[in-house]
Amino acid sequence: MHFQETKNITLLQEWAKNEFVLDLEDIHGISHWKRVDTFGMILSRLTNADKIVLRCFAYLHDSQRQCEDSDPQHGERAASQIANLVKNGILKGLTPSQLNLLEEACQKHTHGKNHPDPTIGACWDSDRLDLPRTGIEISPQYFSTEPGKTLCQGLSEEKSQIRILLNNLCENTKAPIFYQTAHIKVPYQRIGNLWFNGKETLPPTKVPTEVLLSQCRNTLIPL
Numbered sequence: 001m002h003f004q005e006t007k008n009i010t011l012l013q014e015w016a017k018n019e020f021v022l023d024l025e026d027i028h029g030i031s032h033w034k035r036v037d038t039f040g041m042i043l044s045r046l047t048n049a050d051k052i053v054l055r056c057f058a059y060l061h062d063s064q065r066q067c068e069d070s071d072p073q074h075g076e077r078a079a080s081q082i083a084n085l086v087k088n089g090i091l092k093g094l095t096p097s098q099l100n101l102l103e104e105a106c107q108k109h110t111h112g113k114n115h116p117d118p119t120i121g122a123c124w125d126s127d128r129l130d131l132p133r134t135g136i137e138i139s140p141q142y143f144s145t146e147p148g149k150t151l152c153q154g155l156s157e158e159k160s161q162i163r164i165l166l167n168n169l170c171e172n173t174k175a176p177i178f179y180q181t182a183h184i185k186v187p188y189q190r191i192g193n194l195w196f197n198g199k200e201t202l203p204p205t206k207v208p209t210e211v212l213l214s215q216c217r218n219t220l221i222p223l
């Protein structure tokens with residue numbers, strides 16, 4: 001049986017949502033997975049990375065987190081789910097080499113290193129490109145692939161075409177931009193002209209200025 005990209009990725013997404021014990025709307029939840037998926041699809045076009053492995057990594061790698069802060073074993077736990085996912089048909093059709101790449105990418109993605117394999121490197125790059133959501137500044141030295149480094153550089157520069165393009169892509173793929181600054185622990189998500197802080201929708205006047213400034217800096221979308 002072949003891996004049917006659209007069908008099986010949807011099944012994997014649903015599986016991961018059911019598995020996830022934390023808040024799906026929080027920083028390691030569904031909108032993060034979708035952005036990692038979007039970044040991965042871009043990187044697969046710019047490198048020799050395997051798109052299917054990248055897409056599976058997006059939905060699997062954080063699915064077993066048990067804590068939003070330090071949880072060094074969550075990558076290992078995600079990797080250990082792969083055999084089950086082959087058995088239940090969701091990852092059926094991936095080749096042994098694709099499964100090995102996915103396993104290593106999940107297992108070690110928390111260790112903060114670079115990887116020479118183009119697919120594993122691109123998996124980690126796609127995850128790290130979404131670090132600005134946590135308030136962490138990204139730097140090319142932590143990226144494995146050349147396109148990853150370029151995208152990182154572009155995301156870090158105000159008004160760069162890359163940043164505008166990535167933000168537009170995230171909107172298209174329904175992976176909403178999601179902000180959390182280093183000082184404000186409550187995540188805010190912009191929905192049209194309103195803001196959602198995890199509990200209620202707020203007009204811009206009720207949102208901390210720091211969050212609005214971060215939105216301006218990061219997306220250049222007029223408020």
Ligand SMILES: [Fe+2]
Pocket residue numbers: 032036061062127
């Ligand atoms: Fe992640």
